[in-house]
Amino acid sequence: MSPRNSTELLNSKMGRRSFLKMGALTSVGAVAVCSASEPIVKATPQQLKEAYPGSKKVKTICTHCSVGCGIIAEVKDGVWVRQEVAQEHPVSLGGHCCKGADLIDKVRSTNRLRYPTVKKDGVWERIGWDEALDSVSAQIQALQKKYGPDSIMMLGSAKVSNEQSYYIRKFAAFMGTNNIDHQARI
Ligand code: SF4
Structure with a gap:
């Protein structure tokens, strides 16, 4: 089967929302690779329940391109601590690419260039x-x-x-x- 036919088959069997969700899952995989230098630790029961007590979730958009996918930024004491996919966003419908999946790294990455x-x-x-x-x-x-x-x-x-x-x-x-x-x- 040619790639073109594969794409047509995929499109015929998969709606836009499903496809975007699959894209989000793929992005999570990419994030795991991108963040390989950071240690992965098991969350405590309290962290699973509420990792950042007192934090608030702010609806915002990814600024990495003009698509403008939805992002939920979790903010505690003025610091962006975690992000989630905005499932109900009218543009991205709960999906985004790998750039948006780790948008938070733009501010917290140790590789961030902060000065010349x-x-x-x-x-x-x-x-x-x-x-x-x-x-x-x-x-x-x-x-x-x-x-x-x-x-x-x-x-x-x-x-x-x-x-x-x-x-x-x-x-x-x-x-x-x-x-x-x-x-x-x-
Ligand atoms: S998540 Fe990807 S597609 Fe969506 S706005 Fe960001 S860069 Fe663009």
Whole structure:
């Protein structure tokens, strides 16, 4: 059976909601792999009952792309501590992709970049924002001086809004180039 026929068969036997739920289960598997560096411990009966006493659940949406899947963010003392799938969300219907499945990692990951760093003699060092911006702008200017304005390009993102896209476009024009694209197209 060709892949095309397989897809047609799948679509004929599986509704959108079921398919999205299957996607959510697949995402959970991906999360387990992504979080392999964190120890997995057995929850206590109290944790199973109420892991974060006094927390509140906030309905929000994933910001990783313009689909806008539903996320339930559990917040305790102003800190996002856990997330759940928003089963009744009108867009995602209880499913989301692997990016949204671990959206919380965006804020709690130990790999999160919290400040500018630069590699000096093979070692990453923290630097200030002024130094970072001066360094980047100096390198852009040097490139454009040597190779012309089209030696640089700007990439958008699935995470930026219409307004941010507008600013990126304006900034590219300001820099004298039409080299602009969306990261998803590459
Ligand atoms: S969960 Fe995936 S598909 Fe849904 S908004 Fe986030 S990135 Fe987009």
